[in-house]
Amino acid sequence: MPTYLYCLRSDGQEPPAGLTGVDGGPVRAIDAAGLVAWVSDVSDKVTATIDRMKAHDAVCAAALAAGETPLPVRFGQTFRDDAAAVSELESRNVPLRTRLARIAGCVELRIIVTGGDRVSDTSAAKTRQQPPGSAETPPPKEDGPGTAFLKRLAQEGGADLAREAACEDLRHAVRSAAKSMIIGQHPCESSRGVSFFPVLIRRADVDAFRSALAEMLTFKATGLSVLGPFAPYSFAGDA
Amino acid sequence: MSGEVVDNTSLELSDLINRVLDKGAVIAGSVTISVGDIDLIQLDLTVVLTAIETVRSAERRRRELQKEANADVPVLPTE
Numbered sequence: 001m002p003t004y005l006y007c008l009r010s011d012g013q014e015p016p017a018g019l020t021g022v023d024g025g026p027v028r029a030i031d032a033a034g035l036v037a038w039v040s041d042v043s044d045k046v047t048a049t050i051d052r053m054k055a056h057d058a059v060c061a062a063a064l065a066a067g068e069t070p071l072p073v074r075f076g077q078t079f080r081d082d083a084a085a086v087s088e089l090e091s092r093n094v095p096l097r098t099r100l101a102r103i104a105g106c107v108e109l110r111i112i113v114t115g116g117d118r119v120s121d122t123s124a125a126k127t128r129q130q131p132p133g134s135a136e137t138p139p140p141k142e143d144g145p146g147t148a149f150l151k152r153l154a155q156e157g158g159a160d161l162a163r164e165a166a167c168e169d170l171r172h173a174v175r176s177a178a179k180s181m182i183i184g185q186h187p188c189e190s191s192r193g194v195s196f197f198p199v200l201i202r203r204a205d206v207d208a209f210r211s212a213l214a215e216m217l218t219f220k221a222t223g224l225s226v227l228g229p230f231a232p233y234s235f236a237g238d239a
Numbered sequence: 240m241s242g243e244v245v246d247n248t249s250l251e252l253s254d255l256i257n258r259v260l261d262k263g264a265v266i267a268g269s270v271t272i273s274v275g276d277i278d279l280i281q282l283d284l285t286v287v288l289t290a291i292e293t294v295r296s297a298e299r300r301r302r303e304l305q306k307e308a309n310a311d312v313p314v315l316p317t318e
Contacts, residue, residue: 005266008264048260050252050255050256053255053256053259053260054255056259057255057258057259071264072262072263072264073263073264073265073266074259074260074261074262074263074264074265075259075260075263076260077265077266077267079267085266088266088267089266092266096264099264110254110258112250112254114250189257191257191261193253194250194253194254196254196257225250227250227251227254230258233258233259233262233263234258234262236262236263236264237264
């Protein structure tokens with residue numbers, strides 16, 4: 001039966017009793033050249049569904065709660081059997097250990113920008129469309145359906161640019177405000193209607209980081225959410 | 240809008256997809272992205288890894304050839 005891989009760790013911690021993963025399979029640990037992999041048995045084909053992605057993430061979260069920071073594996077990695085999984089892990093033992101060392105004692109927080117209303121002083125914001133009825137924009141009632149559609153696309157594109165500009169602006173502000181707590185940081189990304197950036201911080205600094213962010217937000221006017229802490233997916237890299 | 244930290248279920252779901260599908264260590268394997276009963280994309284991660292390794296090998300070989308060649312002598316492709 002195929003083996004599905006969730007995460008790797010170096011502290012030998014076993015999964016808690018009763019922990020289940022994708023399709024309800026019991027999660028177990030296997031040894032691979034000194035690393036411990038949390039795996040479960042799956043059917044031949046693992047398609048990406050919301051329930052399966054949630055199950056994958058829940059196992060990585062359980063691994064994070066169980067001991068040292070695990071190296072989370074990307075969704076959907078199945079192997080012919082345990083022996084095949086061990087073989088692949090052994091062949092990448094060195095880079096995997098390097099990545100585990102890099103994220104040791106850390107967690108990932110994800111700062112997600114949902115609005116970019118106060119970025120009018122940035123160059124990207126200049127591309128935003130003028131309010132309806134202004135001198136530059138004719139009244140919408142004069143537009144045909146095709147023109148209205150294209151204008152809506154342009155408006156959405158402008159909003160995306162404004163949000164991305166706000167995200168970069170915020171990322172630099174966060175870096176300045178909490179520099180001593182940030183172990184790693186990636187540039188802003190935009191996907192599925194939001195802009196975000198991940199930060200890698202020490203587990204002990206999560207509350208302090210959130211406080212620093214909340215304090216900073218008293219003078220920043222950007223809609224955002226802070227999600228996490230998570231196993232450091234964004235800092236796991238390819239092996 | 241004043242600065243705020245908010246929880247939002249749809250945001251968390253979107254972030255979950257971004258996180259587990261786009262990030263995390265890649266070892267090997269394959270994944271199928273589907274909506275409902277329709278398979279949209281089949282990603283063979285082994286093929287991706289192989290392709291990257293092929294590109295890297297070609298690049299290493301190209302650099303070796305450049306080193307071997309005299310700077311004044313152009314490296315011609317072999318038939």
